[in-house]
Amino acid sequence: MDDRLLKKQRDYFFQGETRDVAFRIKQLKKLKKAVEVRETELMDALRMDLNKSKEEAFLTELGPLYQEIGHIIKHLPKWAKEKKVETPVSQIGSESYIYHEPHGVALVIAPWNYPLQLALAPVVGSIAGGNCTVIKPSELTPHTSKMIAALVSETFSEEYIAVVEGAVETSQALLAERFDYIFFTGSVAIGKVVMEAASKHLTPVTLELGGKSPAIVDKKAKVDLAARRIVWGKFLNAGQTCVAPDYVYVHEDVKDQFIKRLDYHIQDLFRSKLEKGEYPRIVSERHFDRLLSFLQDGDVVIGGQHERDMLVISPSVMTNVEWDQPIMQEEIFGPVLPVFSYSKLDEVMTVVRERPSPLALYVFTEDKKVEEKLVQGLPFGGGCVNDTVMHLATPHLPFGGKGESGMGAYHGYESFAAFTHRKSILKQSTSFDLPLRYKQGRLTMKLLRKLFQ
Structure with missing residues (x-):
């Protein structure tokens, strides 16, 4: 992989445009429109790769994708807003907030079995979270991979969302880079490889794997x-x-x-x-x-x-x-x-x-x-x-594994949560400054014991 792509996306991310909620909603609408316009071509690609009928392709690939995008567009303004939470009496005068911060540049590695839906559904979460994204489709479904690459390049700038096609060596090159988040769907064996690669940079991951259900x-x-x-x-x-x-x-x-x-x-x-x-x-x-x-x-x-x-x-x-x-x-x-x-x-x-x-x-x-x-x-x-x-x-239920079947979850709110970091912020008053934390003594200890009950 050319590391200039990662730098280009990181530079664009730090410009701050992707953080704007209105921008994110606009990009989600663009993605949905792009898929709708190319629906017939995407179905043709799925037939060539896996011999999926149009009905099965819509039921398992396109329909769930449309539903996911629509659900997230509807709820994103509420999810993305900072949330005020309670503050204990020991912190009197201050206010506590949780901010959902984008990870930065995310890598999405997709499998071959549902090559459209499992490539783009995580990207929906990444867009909702305010990230830039690199997508690696499966080389085992080349027609669908080619269509995803064309769709993305015609809809988004490379500095925002890009597709990198290739085989195993391409995935290895991508995993050697320092992404801010990795979302992988695939086998348990390859999931372990992804996790090992991510551990070198302590990159957070979502692993959607499998097992004997x-x-x-x-x-x-x-x-x-x-x-x-x-x-x-x-x-x-x-x-x-x-x-x-x-x-x-x-x-x-x-x-x-x-x-x-x-x-x-x-x-x-x-x-x-x-x-x-x-x-x-x-x-x-x-x-x-x-x-x-x-x-x-x-x-x-x-x-x-x-x-x-x-x-x-x-x-x-x-x-x-x-x-x-x-x-x-x-x-x-x-x-x-x-x-x-x-x-x-x-x-x-x-x-x-x-x-x-x-x-x-x-x-x-x-x-x-x-x-x-x-x-x-x-x-x-x-x-x-x-x-x-x-x-x-259903976008109302988190989807994910446990242990060897995966870690993390997505769909609906969980997709937004997966592609963001919950940043805790305490805003302290400057109107007064309680001296308790600065002075030590018997009286202070009594007061502190009451405050921390």
């Missing part, structure tokens, strides 16, 4: 509805979703019924798309081969068909999978769903607790006690009760 189907769940929603959440984007259910634990009393309903809903939701060649493809041959190898780790009871020329694997369900097999040692990130059965809920809770905290967890039950036991008793980033994936589609 479970779905748990209780015997009191509405089994057909649970199957439908799990099928949709799992096989959307060919399973290449960070919060997709990675595996299912279903109560043994309803397992057979559940698998039958999985089969029905897979056919209902995806058979036509597969026949028409409209089902999303696996991003690369390397990932395709990795997923095919997982099909050897148990019994394929639904699906298993694949087409190498198109990099397509049909939605597949597996049983008789063991935890020591490769499929259960890493995030699957594809259209392959292992199903396990259980007799006691504590068995499932033990399995989840013994492993790194997942990014998401999904509970299907009509029993409030079961719901509370799982939601309150298991560590995970976020999730749903009686649904999948939809918790990340």
Whole structure:
């Protein structure tokens, strides 16, 4: 990377223009308009990279982006205003405020699975926070990357927002620079690399990672509805979703019924798309081969068909999978769903607790006690009760992981908070000056003890 870009952005940031709230709102509107104008081209790029249909592209990429921008524009004036907070009696005469200060120059490194939305949604937060931004799109989705670069260069000056395209060496060069904030979405392994690089400058980070997110189907769940929603959440984007259910634990009393309903809903939701060649493809041959190898780790009871020329694997369900097999040692990130059965809920809770905290967890039950036991008793980033994936589609909920599944959160207010520093300011009176802090003695100590109660 040419370090002149970083200097150019830092110099522009210190001019102060990006701090103005009216300026930020104007830039958010410009971004939304630019995406709207290029909507057809962006959908075409997503089809070329991942074979996403227009409907799926809008549902998972463009729609959430529009919603996020609109929500932030509406609330930004209130969020950005300094907030007066209480001051203790020990500080009598003073006033306390919290200011949201932009970080400066932010780096956003985007993944390939939702290459538009996961590149631009963090930028929305960066703009709202008053920062300058460098965006590194994924090289694995080159058409979308090219479109993002064109959109940004035509809409914003390079000193404000810029796109740097390239492969691994480009990311390494960017991470060697001293940014003021880094926002990364991707795998756990690369997240560790990003964090290590950031530690050299003690640069704050948000890491949106992944993990093996479970779905748990209780015997009191509405089994057909649970199957439908799990099928949709799992096989959307060919399973290449960070919060997709990675595996299912279903109560043994309803397992057979559940698998039958999985089969029905897979056919209902995806058979036509597969026949028409409209089902999303696996991003690369390397990932395709990795997923095919997982099909050897148990019994394929639904699906298993694949087409190498198109990099397509049909939605597949597996049983008789063991935890020591490769499929259960890493995030699957594809259209392959292992199903396990259980007799006691504590068995499932033990399995989840013994492993790194997942990014998401999904509970299907009509029993409030079961719901509370799982939601309150298991560590995970976020999730749903009686649904999948939809918790990340609301700007009113923070989205982020825990432990190995990530750190920090964004969406809505949390995006603004992520891209700002909460600066504490105490404004002291000059009308009087209490002598207590200057003098030491027995009387002073008595007064201080009362003040600090």
